[in-house]
Amino acid sequence: MLIVQKFGGSSVADAERVMNVAGIVTRAYREGNEVVVVVSAQGDTTDDLIAKAKEINPRGSKREMDMLMAAGEQISIALLAMAIETLGCPVISLLGWQAGFQTNSTYSAARIKTVNSERIRAELDRKKIVIVAGFQGLNKYDDVTTLGRGGSDTSAVAIAASMRADLCQIYTDVEGVYTADPRKIPAAQKLDEITYDEMLELATLGAQVLNNRSVEMAKKYGIELEVLSSMKNVPGTKVKEVTKMEKMLIKSVAKDTNIARVTIVGLPDEPGIAFKVFARVAQAHVNVDIILQSVGRDGTKDITFTVDADAGERTVAALKELCENVGAKSVTYDTDVAKVSVVGAGMETHEGVAARMFEALSDKTINIHNISTSEIKISILINKEDADRAVAAVHAVFFEN
């Protein structure tokens, strides 16, 4: 079996952890598998490098920041390879470009164009464990790029897709995907399986288990993912197309408190006005989430939507000029809101999920500002202070009968 294993920065944070990862890798190898391992930079290395750069130049060019940051994975792959050497298995480490990662030229947020996995294949044929630097690639100018946030997950799935791997294991500091954040909800249960779509909805909800791009890519190429713990040798959560658990109405309750609510008051009620608003927002590279449009006074209307908290100011700035041009009254934003969502492919064919959710919140007298639904997700916007109570109430009604 060809397995791709990915370990994040906290999994290789120090010598002891690196040895632990070496143990996991060599176990899979000794069971007769071909093993390709993708590693992030050690957690403190990344912080150190950023600190060094900021001290010299708080606004260093992205090209040079990528050159700098890519040194982080170079260190961790070499260390992991040396750790595996001590366990007596043949091993070789490869940088992103050596492993065939070609990306576009958007420094600090590059997208993978292709993975030419010839070299990895050749090293596997020599019976070697192959350690690959995640998060990095090379653009058409032969310059080092990095993939941005969560990039190592994407690196792992890209290799799995390129090599048609049988399984892509994402090792993290949690044991899998839960019905809610287990640190907050003691009754949270680990899921055995979840579908790609459910995982995608969870990822956008701030449940930072898996990077979205990596799940999208896994879905596209049909790569089975497994999220599991690097510290505890127990099965994790499989992410795949169809799960045996479809009958389960919803899979998970999640909250996202890192959002801002932007409102445009008094827009003229005319055709195409919403298009103008969101075209301007898109121009500012802001992703919009929940949208609510309501009728205002005197033939005007209000549009409210949510964005990432750190995009709030930017969004308002982008809209200020537009508002003057179209004669809207004002643009405001606040961050005192939270989004709570339930996700589950099962709700497509079941009625009453929304009703049960709203009832649970009503019982706790939690006020709902906005509602947004998709086929497999219901999200509500509430006051930030109510977020934890809301998650507990919703989790209880669906999972704790």
Added chain:
Amino acid sequence: MLIVQKFGGSSVADAERVMNVAGIVTRAYREGNEVVVVVSAQGDTTDDLIAKAKEINPRGSKREMDMLMAAGEQISIALLAMAIETLGCPVISLLGWQAGFQTNSTYSAARIKTVNSERIRAELDRKKIVIVAGFQGLNKYDDVTTLGRGGSDTSAVAIAASMRADLCQIYTDVEGVYTADPRKIPAAQKLDEITYDEMLELATLGAQVLNNRSVEMAKKYGIELEVLSSMKNVPGTKVKEVTKMEKMLIKSVAKDTNIARVTIVGLPDEPGIAFKVFARVAQAHVNVDIILQSVGRDGTKDITFTVDADAGERTVAALKELCENVGAKSVTYDTDVAKVSVVGAGMETHEGVAARMFEALSDKTINIHNISTSEIKISILINKEDADRAVAAVHAVFFEN
């Protein structure tokens, strides 16, 4: 003018020093020169990386050690590039392989085969300052190699040779080459010029200003070198083929206390015996320096020679078996010796240099064990405890009339 500048690890040790180097580089650029800069890893980075590796695997493979260590220069080139950005000059950093360094495959001590400087040339044509990672290259397997001790000097000279640079400046923490170690001999004088051959003799004598390979390469390709301080803006010492100072009898007095003396006692006095001894030593990859052969008793002879201190035990071990085979009595070594040398192209045409040196030592009642001379060097072996007094006495007679 095309100038190659090289800065060692201590010159870029922290943010302040990096900014200082950026100042030197941009000054040369603003004077209208094309500037290529070779940088070593920050001093503490190298130490940190080695410590990280040793904690995991004290005997990690050289390939993986090279992968690890090469991250060091990657960090320093990116930081220096960002520092230069703050000073408003166009700049780009290049890794060893991006700068076209192709080496053989001797990991940790690779030799440069060629430097394909096309990319550097292209970036210079774009009016950029080009920062190159020293010490590293790529072998024919597309794997990262490092050049070993003093490698960044060699990187700099190799670029200068490949691009026919007008000058190669080696910035260090001293102001140039002195008539003796200025920390020990207050009267030591900085030399304006010195020949390649003199510099080579000094380098082998433990005066660690310039790496030997880099001087050899500079001589071969006729690259003018300048050794100068990164902390003080004053002219340094030029290293070139012929100097205006040839009339100066000797250029420098140096000592080397990091040596061991190995003696084989009672070798049979027969043809080819010395060959056998030194062939065996060469097999053990030990460089031999001063050799003294003396007639022993009963038709035997003794051979004494010096090696680097850390090669002493290895040398004795290598010779033990040989001694039994040829019937020699014993092999001994001690490290209680020092080598003091005077170097100068002028002594070729002058007599009496040796006599004046020996007289100076005799006046201080310093006992000479061995003597070795070349056309431009006289070395003597003395007790280690006499070394500093010997250097002072010899320096006084030649430079302090």
